[in-house]
Amino acid sequence: MFVADEMLKKLARWLRLLGVETLYPDSIDDDEIIKFTKKHDKVLLTMDSELCRRARKQGLSVFLMPRKSTEEQLVLLIKRFKLDVSDAPSKVLCPLCNGMLKEAGKKDVKSKVPPEVLSKHEAFWMCKKCKKVFWEGSHWERIKRNLEKVKSMAED
Numbered sequence: 001m002f003v004a005d006e007m008l009k010k011l012a013r014w015l016r017l018l019g020v021e022t023l024y025p026d027s028i029d030d031d032e033i034i035k036f037t038k039k040h041d042k043v044l045l046t047m048d049s050e051l052c053r054r055a056r057k058q059g060l061s062v063f064l065m066p067r068k069s070t071e072e073q074l075v076l077l078i079k080r081f082k083l084d085v086s087d088a089p090s091k092v093l094c095p096l097c098n099g100m101l102k103e104a105g106k107k108d109v110k111s112k113v114p115p116e117v118l119s120k121h122e123a124f125w126m127c128k129k130c131k132k133v134f135w136e137g138s139h140w141e142r143i144k145r146n147l148e149k150v151k152s153m154a155e156d
Helices: 006-017 030-040 049-057 070-080 115-120 138-155
Strands: 002-004 043-046 062-064 101-104 124-127
Touching: 002 006, 002 030, 006 043, 006 070, 006 138, 030 043, 030 049, 043 049, 049 062, 070 138
Parallel strands: 002 043, 043 062
Antiparallel strands: 101 124
16 A cells, blocks of 8 residues: 655554555665655655655655654554554564564474563464564553554544
8 A cells, every 4th residue: 555765664664563555665765766656556655745746746646744753644644545444453464574474383483482482472473574473472562552542543
């Protein structure tokens, strides 16, 4: 759905946690991100008004993000694009690379997580693309609280 420019890496990760496909090409210039967005037929998210102007001139869908908190930006996108975030936080997309997550067993992740994590948790997810392993650790509660707050704000 989206391509996030270099200034919106944090927003891209949070959108992925909402289950929203968000591409984030690392360290490319404005011309390249315009080509990338056009190639993937996505909406470009940027806080750069000059990039926004240039992309619109080339016929791209662009959303100029205001300089607000990540939470406020997420609310704005949920409302503007009518995003379905009912299943958030999502365990579908890797927050790091946008790859697909798949459930993984303890034997699959044994060599990839610390022993104490392996002993404390039963459920794991692994990214098919970057092979990063995720589990519902203490950070997961913070993620859930933040996303519940965002969803509540978006309903108002």
